[in-house]
Amino acid sequence: MAIELEALLKLPPEEILVHNEKPTAEQLRHKQQIYYDDVYEGMELPKYIYKPTPTHLFRWSAAIENFHRIHYDLDFGVNHDKNPSILVHGSWKQSVVPQYLKDWSLPNGWPWKARFDHRAMLVPGDILIMWGRVTSKFEKAGLGFVDLDIGMKTQDGVESMPGNATVVLPVRGGRDIPYPFVPPAD
Amino acid sequence: MARFIAIHNVPGITETEFRDKLDAVGRWRPDRRTTILKVYGDLGNGRLVSECEAVEQAHFEDWIKLVGWPAESVHKVDLICQVGNVWKV
Secondary structure (H helix, E strand, O other): OOOOHHHHOOOOHHHHHHHOOOOOHHHHHOOOOOOHHHOOOOOEOOOEEEOOOHHHHHHHHHHHOOOOHHHOOHHHHHHOOOOOOOOOOHHHHHHHHHHHHHHHHOOOOEEEEEEEOOOOOOOEOEOEEEEEEEEEEEEEOOEEEEEEEEEEEEOOOOEOOOEEEEEEEEOOOOOOOOOOOOOOOO | OEEEEEEEEOOOOOHHHHHHHHOOHHHHOOEOOEEEEEEEEEHHHOEEEEEEEEOOHHHHHHHHHHHOOOEEEEEEEOEEEEOOEEEEO
């Protein structure tokens, strides 16, 4: 059941995990379109919750062929680089954002823009909450543009990836979003 | 950043109490620059050794107060050997 981000952050860490709203592949195949008309300022997107382990970090390093030792060599990370542990990859965090926006806009929306900063170091044991919140919306050329604040917070409320995004959603009864998307002329 | 160890005297400490004090990231990483890297426990004798990476000793001492394990002594660490790797810290 959906819970607001502020309320989620007040829960004990292990209870936060219970509220993961990341859909399965099967759920995404049958997802109902969210329309521009359904969206309102302040609306929160579903929250995706992760708890990375050293095994996840090793697997991501191998998958992207990034062999920087800070991500899998605890001895080196702690004693040479003085990091608090092995570190969650920025590239992995980066990969979550387009997936998150794509999932929300499926099947016919278009995640158009995203920008974010990498801030805090994240370690195995951290619980990470990918969140989004609608900040404004406007209609142009028969398409619905929705601006979002996005981020990835830890169980302690630390914002590790502040950012924003724009997603294009169809207007109910309106035209399809062209594929590939070309923004309307100003 | 600097490395410190402390020797604690905590008679009667149990495994449950030990785990409760350390089992979440927020407990072993009390702020963004202080990390409790390791704690060794001789629970039978109530003796613990903790290892901390912090900007200064005072931050480690803050954690020691927070966790409630009185430290008999705190030492600055210059050199570590871990599984044959030697690090100057």
